[in-house]
Amino acid sequence: MKKYLLAPGPTPVPSEVLRAISEPMVHHRTPAFKAMVGQAIEGLKYVFQTKNDVLIFASTGTGAMEGAVSNVLNKGEKAVIIRNGKFAERWGEIAEKYGIVPIYVDLPWGTVGQPETIEKLLNKNPDVKAVYTQLTETSTGVVMPVKKLGEIVSKTDALLIIDAISGLGGQEFYMDDWKVDICVAGSQKGLMLPPGHAYAAVSEKAWNKIQTSTQPRYYFDWKLYRKKLATNTDPFTGSVILIKGLLKAIEIIKSEGLDIRFKRYKVLASACRAAVDALGLKMFADTPCDVVTAVKVPEGIDGLALVKKMRVEYGFTIAGGQAGVKGKIFRIAHMGYIERFDIIAVISALEMVLSDLGWEFEWGAGLSAAQKILAEDYK
């Protein structure tokens, strides 16, 4: 059976990238490798839309999240953490481990809240050093109002720190224009690479705060990486193979163009939403993002069975819900190397599974709604 991967990471890897990562090994202290790192960093700056330093780590995205706490805040310092999903909770878990005093803004999963709440909190607590949130909260499918938050936070001494691990390269995002201070990302989602790379783009305002940080850290000491940036090297063994893949992935992203990509994922998302609606299902997110569509499992349908059937009987790996929404939602990812006919295929399989599970709908309703949008708006 042919396998389709539409989960929110890891995502499919294009064949050009697969070829690049199967090339022979290069030593990481050679001019050839340094040139590759330099080129990769320039490319990442384009993807982040930033002039800031971009650091590359041989870890998954969470390594950069941890670094965005351990390098920035000292024990006892305050941070505002918007908590509305599994990855939002992760910011809180990391902050607590490092003795940060979190001010949680707890929101129901699937919602994004009001930026004005953050503004009021910052006015009331001028000693807050950072605000942490996601660009896209993958566990619920929302997009956060990052641009608005940037306008608010940039007027204060606090830093705006964004986890764009699932959003980067797919969800509209302009780091510098939106006044984001630190943005972290990972390789295995929108960037079409295997897992194993984390990235962090860091503003001057953030570097100034980093100078004052005294938390213990070794491997993820960002100052060390910054120093090595000057010569396009890595403090440790460079992740040679992933750098080769990254160069190819950036080439693909550049040749399409970032803004065209943003528009394309918007269309994929809107096709998914139209299909969901036409099948009589409801969206989970109040402000849906463009890289993953989270759908409520309707009353009377077994959500775990739906996801399992999709994979085992039809070959489609999608995602279920995590933690509190386990069994209650399913998620179709359209980040990275996903195009319109992948959406047609997954909606087709979804209709078959819904029918197996006894959900009543008109055959082809979801497909037809999606196809119409994909035909008209794709270009």
Ligand SMILES: *Cc1c(COP(=O)(O)O)cnc(C)c1O
């Ligand atoms: C996947 C994901 C993470 C975790 O990344 P890892 O690469 O698994 O460490 C964190 N935040 C968001 C928003 C994600 O989608």
